[in-house]
Amino acid sequence: MATRFWEAGEGRTFVGRLATGSDLVEEIERLCVARQINAAWVSVIGAVRHATYAYFDQTDHRYIELESDTHHEITGFVGNISLRDGNPFLHAHATFGDERGETVGGHLLHGIEVFAAEVQIREMTNAELIRQFDEETGLALW
Amino acid sequence: MATRFWEAGEGRTFVGRLATGSDLVEEIERLCVARQINAAWVSVIGAVRHATYAYFDQTDHRYIELESDTHHEITGFVGNISLRDGNPFLHAHATFGDERGETVGGHLLHGIEVFAAEVQIREMTNAELIRQFDEETGLALW
């Protein structure tokens, strides 16, 4: 895909916390469905009981799934909301720290169990972020 | 705690830098006291001379304190300002890189000595983020 930039409008700002035991990705997506948030930038600080994440193999065009059995602090997070198959979709990557401070990270999958998570969602208007399959990368991009 | 989300209003935006040798967490909190910033999302890019951070033991409900003797780049950062005991409180997690690029990270403690740090603080209005002890996690949550 070629580089492409839009000027977006300022939308609503949501701030909140996720229930202990909830699924991090699903819980944020559920909120976005309920509030009709279709384009946004997302930030999360917190800790998880179980982490499931992935690395995209850029040659074979498939995700390698990873998981951590240990509890983790979220030490870095980048994410956004766009539309995929007509529904709000959270694309997020994070870094996770363990009890020695050592870190792992990747593309977040469903199955991450929240211990505590504080979330900010900043909506963009006039943004129309719609994911479609991109042949070159094998990813659903907007 | 249950999942809970608010729609917040757009507040002021502050941008600045922290003095070399200052305490990262204390310096940001001092600014928030001075400017009466009670709810905000915070981002920091920079490097530190000394890092003190922690991992929360989710079973024993206590922080395990960690520190690095090496100088570090901040390679990831998520944080926010809320009220704790009536005062602006910075809750932040970061990832730190060393001279080989290897990373560690966790929940930021007082005692992090700034080498150089560029900070953005985006205030939220109508947010009322007040930390209170949560029995289930052992954390002060809002």
Next chain:
Amino acid sequence: MATRFWEAGEGRTFVGRLATGSDLVEEIERLCVARQINAAWVSVIGAVRHATYAYFDQTDHRYIELESDTHHEITGFVGNISLRDGNPFLHAHATFGDERGETVGGHLLHGIEVFAAEVQIREMTNAELIRQFDEETGLALW
């Protein structure tokens, strides 16, 4: 340098994606030149084919350059736009994850080859972030 904070105004918000094969830092700076973005906070989520980054030696005041041959997910990102020598300059740090989920990171250099990257740039007005050489740290700070 002493601690210094400004209250900035709200500017434009840009959202977009970078071309596969483009240089991450150069491509973002090119957009900022084209749109006259001189002060902004920047967030990126994506993956890279090749990563070049650095650790600043705080004693010798020089960058130690690092690179990864492996493909990487971006698992943490902090960055901003300021003016350096009169041009928009991206100062960014990132954490990168590999196929085992292990992470490295540092100060981003030119030469990072994008696989896929989603970018948000939030402009600040009345911010005047102009980099100048700082004797104490050996860095170009604003």
